[in-house]
Amino acid sequence: xxxxxxxxxxxxxxxxxxxxxxxxPVKGTIIFKxxxxxxxxxxxxxxxxxxxxxxxxxxxxxxxxxESLLRKEKxxxxxxxxxVAVVTYAGGEELQEKLxxxxxxxxxxxxxxxxxxxxxxxxxxxINQWTNVIRWEKRPFPFLRNTEFLWQEGxxxxxxxxxxxxxxxxxxxxxxxxxxxxxxxxxxxGKKSESEKFAGALATYTYEILLPDGKALQGCTSHDLGxxxxxxxxxxxxxxxxxxxxxxxxxxxxxxxxxxxxxALHGDDHGLVLPPKVxxxxxxxxxxxxxxxxxxxxxxxxxxxxxxxxxYFDVSSKTPGYKFNFWELKGVPLRIEIGEKERLxxxxxxxxxxxxxxxxLTKEELKNNLDNIFKEIEDNLLEKSKRFTLNNTFSVSxxxxxxxILATKRGFLKAFWCENKxxxxxxxxxxxxxxxxLPIQDSRNKIQETRSKKYKCIYCGRKAKNEWLxxxxx
Amino acid sequence: xxxxxxxxxxxxxxxxxxxxxxxxPVKGTIIFKxxxxxxxxxxxxxxxxxxxxxxxxxxxxxxxxxESLLRKEKxxxxxxxxxVAVVTYAGGEELQEKLxxxxxxxxxxxxxxxxxxxxxxxxxxxINQWTNVIRWEKRPFPFLRNTEFLWQEGxxxxxxxxxxxxxxxxxxxxxxxxxxxxxxxxxxxGKKSESEKFAGALATYTYEILLPDGKALQGCTSHDLGxxxxxxxxxxxxxxxxxxxxxxxxxxxxxxxxxxxxxALHGDDHGLVLPPKVxxxxxxxxxxxxxxxxxxxxxxxxxxxxxxxxxYFDVSSKTPGYKFNFWELKGVPLRIEIGEKERLxxxxxxxxxxxxxxxxLTKEELKNNLDNIFKEIEDNLLEKSKRFTLNNTFSVSxxxxxxxILATKRGFLKAFWCENKxxxxxxxxxxxxxxxxLPIQDSRNKIQETRSKKYKCIYCGRKAKNEWLxxxxx
Numbered sequence: 001x002x003x004x005x006x007x008x009x010x011x012x013x014x015x016x017x018x019x020x021x022x023x024x025p026v027k028g029t030i031i032f033k034x035x036x037x038x039x040x041x042x043x044x045x046x047x048x049x050x051x052x053x054x055x056x057x058x059x060x061x062x063x064x065x066x067e068s069l070l071r072k073e074k075x076x077x078x079x080x081x082x083x084v085a086v087v088t089y090a091g092g093e094e095l096q097e098k099l100x101x102x103x104x105x106x107x108x109x110x111x112x113x114x115x116x117x118x119x120x121x122x123x124x125x126x127i128n129q130w131t132n133v134i135r136w137e138k139r140p141f142p143f144l145r146n147t148e149f150l151w152q153e154g155x156x157x158x159x160x161x162x163x164x165x166x167x168x169x170x171x172x173x174x175x176x177x178x179x180x181x182x183x184x185x186x187x188x189x190g191k192k193s194e195s196e197k198f199a200g201a202l203a204t205y206t207y208e209i210l211l212p213d214g215k216a217l218q219g220c221t222s223h224d225l226g227x228x229x230x231x232x233x234x235x236x237x238x239x240x241x242x243x244x245x246x247x248x249x250x251x252x253x254x255x256x257x258x259x260x261x262x263x264a265l266h267g268d269d270h271g272l273v274l275p276p277k278v279x280x281x282x283x284x285x286x287x288x289x290x291x292x293x294x295x296x297x298x299x300x301x302x303x304x305x306x307x308x309x310x311x312y313f314d315v316s317s318k319t320p321g322y323k324f325n326f327w328e329l330k331g332v333p334l335r336i337e338i339g340e341k342e343r344l345x346x347x348x349x350x351x352x353x354x355x356x357x358x359x360x361l362t363k364e365e366l367k368n369n370l371d372n373i374f375k376e377i378e379d380n381l382l383e384k385s386k387r388f389t390l391n392n393t394f395s396v397s398x399x400x401x402x403x404x405i406l407a408t409k410r411g412f413l414k415a416f417w418c419e420n421k422x423x424x425x426x427x428x429x430x431x432x433x434x435x436x437x438l439p440i441q442d443s444r445n446k447i448q449e450t451r452s453k454k455y456k457c458i459y460c461g462r463k464a465k466n467e468w469l470x471x472x473x474x
Numbered sequence: 475x476x477x478x479x480x481x482x483x484x485x486x487x488x489x490x491x492x493x494x495x496x497x498x499p500v501k502g503t504i505i506f507k508x509x510x511x512x513x514x515x516x517x518x519x520x521x522x523x524x525x526x527x528x529x530x531x532x533x534x535x536x537x538x539x540x541e542s543l544l545r546k547e548k549x550x551x552x553x554x555x556x557x558v559a560v561v562t563y564a565g566g567e568e569l570q571e572k573l574x575x576x577x578x579x580x581x582x583x584x585x586x587x588x589x590x591x592x593x594x595x596x597x598x599x600x601i602n603q604w605t606n607v608i609r610w611e612k613r614p615f616p617f618l619r620n621t622e623f624l625w626q627e628g629x630x631x632x633x634x635x636x637x638x639x640x641x642x643x644x645x646x647x648x649x650x651x652x653x654x655x656x657x658x659x660x661x662x663x664g665k666k667s668e669s670e671k672f673a674g675a676l677a678t679y680t681y682e683i684l685l686p687d688g689k690a691l692q693g694c695t696s697h698d699l700g701x702x703x704x705x706x707x708x709x710x711x712x713x714x715x716x717x718x719x720x721x722x723x724x725x726x727x728x729x730x731x732x733x734x735x736x737x738a739l740h741g742d743d744h745g746l747v748l749p750p751k752v753x754x755x756x757x758x759x760x761x762x763x764x765x766x767x768x769x770x771x772x773x774x775x776x777x778x779x780x781x782x783x784x785x786y787f788d789v790s791s792k793t794p795g796y797k798f799n800f801w802e803l804k805g806v807p808l809r810i811e812i813g814e815k816e817r818l819x820x821x822x823x824x825x826x827x828x829x830x831x832x833x834x835l836t837k838e839e840l841k842n843n844l845d846n847i848f849k850e851i852e853d854n855l856l857e858k859s860k861r862f863t864l865n866n867t868f869s870v871s872x873x874x875x876x877x878x879i880l881a882t883k884r885g886f887l888k889a890f891w892c893e894n895k896x897x898x899x900x901x902x903x904x905x906x907x908x909x910x911x912l913p914i915q916d917s918r919n920k921i922q923e924t925r926s927k928k929y930k931c932i933y934c935g936r937k938a939k940n941e942w943l944x945x946x947x948x
Contacts, residue, residue: 022586024536025543026573031586034531034601041532057508058515062498062622063575063606064559069499085538085564087575091610092556099500101537101561101575112496112505127508132537132606136565148536 001269007213011264012142018272018329020263021142028140028147032256035330038280039259040150044130046182046277047152047254050174054167056126056154061108063131064099069107073232076106079199083135101134106200106225106251109155110233117247120159120239124167125247128154143260144217144474151255157235157247161226164248168224171252172205175220178254179207183262184275184381186389187219188412188469190437195421198251202226208436208469210389211264214410216436216471219261222252265385266354272331273354275381276374283311284327288320288339301338304348307367311336328353333377336366354380395467399458402470406431412471416464418457427459427470436469475743481687485738486616492746492803494737495616502614502621506730509804512754513733514624518604520656520751521626521728524648528641530600530628535582537605538573543581547706550580553673557609559621575608580674580699580725583629584707591721594633594713598641599721602628617734618691618948625729631709631721635700638722642698645726646679649694652728657736658749658855659683660863661693662886662943664911669895672725676700682910682943684863685738688884690910690945693735696726739859740828746805747828749855750848757785758801762794762813775812778822781841785810802827807851810840828854869941873932876944880905886945890938892931901933901944910943 001017003010015021020036023029032040048058064087071077080103087099102108109127117125130152137147154171158164172189179185187209197204198221207219229235230246239245266273276282285305287297298315305313312332314323320337327335337349347360354377361369392411396402402413413433417423428434457464475491477484489495494510497503506514522532538561545551554577561573576582583601591599604626611621628645632638646663653659661683671678672695681693703709704720713719740747750756759779761771772789779787786806788797794811801809811823821834828851835843866885870876876887887907891897902908931938 022589024538025540025582025585026536026538029536029538031536032534034533037532037534040534058511059508060506060511060514060606060624062500062503062505063608064498064500064503064622066499082566085561085573087559088562089572090559091612098563099559108499111499115496132534134537138565148538150534 001271003212003267003269007211007264008141010269011267014267014271015142015263018331023142024148026147028137028145030142030146032150035280036259039262039274039278040256042278042280043178043182043258044152047178048130050178051128051152051154054126054170054174055124056128056156059127059129060131061105061112061129063102065102065105065108067098067100069111070100072107073200073229076200076229080104080135083137085134085136102131103133103135104251104253105129105131105153106155106229107233110229110235110249113155113157113230113247113249114233114235117157117235117237120237123157123159123237123247124163125157126154127156128152141474143263144257146256149256151253153251153253156250157230158250159237159239159245159248161248164226164250165224168203168205168222168250168252171250172207172220172222175207175222175252175254179209179219179258179261180382181378182275182277183258184378184385185209185219185261185265186382186386188437188439190439190469192221192437193419193424193435193468195424196435198223200225200228201251202228205440206437208412208471209261209265210392210412210471211261211474212388214392214472216412216473217257217261217264218436218473219258220252220254223250225249225251265388266381267331270325271329273381274331274333276333276377279310279331279333281310281312281332282374283308283334283336284323284332285311285313285336285338286320286323286327287313287315288337290340293340293343297338297340297343300343304336304338304363304366307363308336308370333374352377393469396458402427402433402458403431406433406472410472412436412469414467415458415470416455416466417468417470418460418462418464419466420457420460420462423457423459432472433470434473436471436473438466438468475745477686477741477743481685481738482615484743485741488741488745489616489737492805497616498622500621502611502619504616504620506624509754510733513736513748513752514730516752516754517652517656517732518626521652522604524652525602525626525628528600528644528648529598530602530630533601533603534605535579535586535603537576539576539579539582541572541574543585544574546581547674547703549702550674554578554609557611559608559610576605577607577609578725578727579603579605579627580629580703581707584703584709584723587629587631587704587721587723588707588709591631591709591711594711597631597633597711597721598637599631600628601630602626615948617737618731620730623730625727627725627727630724631704632724633711633713633719633722635722638700638724639698642677642679642696642724642726645724646681646694646696649681649696649726649728653681653683653693653732653735654856655852656749656751657732658852658859659693659735659739660856660860662911662913664913664943666695666911667893667898667909667942669898670909672697674699674702675725676702680911682886682945683735683739684866684886684945685735685948686862688866688946690886690947691731691735691738692910692947693732694726694728697724699723699725739862740855741805744799745803747855748805748807750807750851753784753805753807755784755786755806756848757782757808757810758797758806759785759787759810759812760794760797760801761787761789762811764814767814767817771812771814771817774817778810778812778837778840781837782810782844798825807848826851867943870932876901876907876932877905880907880946884946886910886943888941889932889944890929890940891942891944892934892936892938893940894931894934894936897931897933906946907944908947910945910947912940912942
């Protein structure tokens with residue numbers, strides 16, 4: 001399993017070796033085995049907490065959407081129709097109306113928004129659900145592109161556009177912080193182009209991540225739906241001025257794809273490298289028994305285990321060497337080795353999975369520094385990911401250079417583009433690279449403005465206002 | 475809304491008035507609105523905790539089951555086939571093989587059990603998943619019978635039958651404790667008859683609850699699958715004696731139906747009455763402002779709020795009377811009224827939703843007694859539910875008496891039955907009552923044994939070993 005040599009081979013081998021998944025009987029589906037499902041549970045709980053902090057409440061809407069409902073918003077329907085699975089037969093008979101298996105829930109939810117929202121007092125209206133969704137995949141790849149995946153989808157309605165845009169960006173920021181502070185994954189937050197935005201949205205915001213093979217992954221999305229859906233579904237509220245107005249909407253989601261990003265970015269030739277906050281165990285304790293000291297070592301190890309809330313004490317009959325390899329494969333952030341030396345000196349031997357460093361600490365030192373150590377691990381993962389991303393982000397000024405990079409090493413390409421769909425389509429056709437986003441600059445929540453009038457589109461040479469991020473993608 | 479007068483009308487009105495659901499666009503589906511979804515989240519978290527204590531790990535299996543897979547176990551297929559929804563079209567084309575939308579996951583899971591389980595060292599193999607499931611309902615009724623519902627399904631494999639039966643009963647006991655200690659719902663734990671057991675099981679265990687209209691609700695199930703599925707799916711392990719043996723299996727589940735039981739049993743003409751552990755708020759604080767004391771009352775109320783972790787301070791502009799009604803409708807266990815008198819005397823006026831009693835406590839007394847008060851509420855709910863159930867459980871010794879009770883008040887009927895399917899079918903045909911279970915007696919985990927040789931089947935008069943529980947049911 002050599003990651004550098006062949007990333008996708010390494011990835012597919014690693015997720016099987018680490019016992020994360022099995023392939024489902026239906027093409028493009030996977031089985032989330034206990035270890036990876038536990039990672040998802042932990043991520044889910046952290047994201048859910050942040051979502052609740054935004055004042056959003058969880059709900060559950062049915063998975064079956066009558067086809068006529070999906071048809072209501074034309075662009076949305078056209079965008080999703082090639083990917084949907086359809087129930088035509090149920091309860092022993094042919095159905096009168098076909099039912100689409102939820103690819104996303106805008107249409108079914110907004111039918112009810114129209115019924116539930118009456119007054120400005122009902123706004124903002126903020127809901128979310130955690131569900132499975134189905135999008136038929138022609139070229140599936142585990143976690144990154146699956147026919148069925150798990151996600152949360154948030155849907156909100158607001159009084160005016162300023163408030164809804166603020167919410168879209170607040171959610172984007174929440175996702176960015178989850179990726180950076182919890183998962184240690186660097187990326188570019190930005191706005192999608194007109195061709196790449198969500199079907200039915202006014203604008204789509206994204207967090208774009210560079211995978212080790214130089215291809216981009218859309219890490220999440222946050223959509224400014226404007227009044228597109230509210231006009232189609234007739235979602236109106238009576239404002240304080242007594243006038244009936246259409247609400248302004250947002251929708252946003254993060255999926256089990258994030259697990260793929262964690263595996264792909266942090267993993268190495270020995271297996272997974274998990275960020276502490278989502279690792280099923282934060283530390284594993286491996287006893288190294290000598291002659292007749294088993295009981296003493298176990299007693300000492302149990303004392304240590306008490307100090308680390310989410311630790312695992314591996315008392316299986318395997319050899320220490322086997323256990324070292326096994327837990328490295330599983331990506332547990334810390335390994336604590338306890339042998340006769342450690343017992344006598346009261347100094348534990350600790351191994352950090354992320355940077356492969358070994359060091360010694362007493363029980364008290366470990367206890368007092370645990371949070372710091374985990375923070376250091378998180379910082380190191382993010383720093384490495386940032387370095388990798390920036391080292392593989394190229395500002396290019398000619399289309400030749402653009403093509404050359406894609407033909408060799410790939411990566412993120414920063415290039416000026418005139419924002420004409422024809423150039424974008426040609427670039428895609430000729431290089432397989434798409435616009436990933438117009439990155440948001442350091443001053444948060446502000447899209448990069450014109451830097452100068454003299455910049456030209458990399459494809460057609462006409463005036464270009466903004467430097468966009470391009471890449472081949474998953 | 476008079477519960478006594480017309481239970482089902484009261485129920486349907488209450489769930490709408492309390493804003494728990496809306497009806498989905500597809501018949502038999504419902505939308506779980508925030509308040510009821512929060513109740514589900516709390517119940518889910520408590521059940522998940524208990525499941526994890528049993529050593530069971532969560533997973534996620536795909537929702538689509540190839541039809542050929544569902545066909546593998548004949549009884550199972552025949553049992554589920556009238557209820558399934560089928561995807562015939564996906565990704566823009568007719569599918570070569572039809573896909574059944576998960577009605578339960580035995581078949582898809584056990585395909586993998588055969589692959590994953592090799593040795594006695596892999597046993598017991600214990601997994602669970604929280605998902606949506608689809609079972610087409612001809613006569614839907616919210617929460618109690620829905621086309622789509624939410625549940626957990628546990629699936630385990632064991633080395634021998636004793637171990638798997640032990641597990642089946644351990645799970646049954648877990649459910650019973652959740653119902654009794656968390657939800658305050660009395661019921662009968664017992665074993666299903668041959669005709670009423672799960673399609674494909676050797677035996678099914680259940681917790682049967684009596685609803686206010688005298689009809690029974692199956693509160694959960696725990697199945698002893700024996701080796702039925704392991705033989706069909708070829709799930710074998712090499713035992714210590716080197717021999718290949720088929721595993722012994724169990725499956726078990728509890729669903730969003732439990733929410734219906736809570737609403738139906740505890741609710742009254744004023745609305746919901748929620749058990750504290752699953753109520754979205756454990757207490758609501760209602761300020762009663764006088765002249766110019768708003769700030770002082772708010773300050774005092776906030777002090778109180780700090781002492782009750784899951785409390786809600788209702789500062790909306792509605793009148794106190796409106797708030798009293800609103801939170802009674804919502805079923806919040808405690809209401810704390812804070813007006814000028816309470817502020818000056820430092821004695822809070824507290825109202826218990828379950829028994830409609832008002833009493834006074836100081837902040838310190840409330841704080842110190844909070845757990846006791848909630849325990850008292852739980853005990854009271856369970857006691858009332860037990861009283862209701864036992865008052866409506868009738869030991870009958872003649873078929874005339876049996877029919878008469880069903881024709882008038884309904885309820886649980888205890889009657890001797892010869893265990894011949896024909897008598898059971900005739901009773902069902904003539905009275906709409908089915909066998910609910912053979913109750914487990916007080917000595918836990920033991921099915922009631924023959925009490926005497928002289929008992930006779932209520933229908934045919936032949937010898938009957940056991941007294942069964944009958945009822946009309948949901």
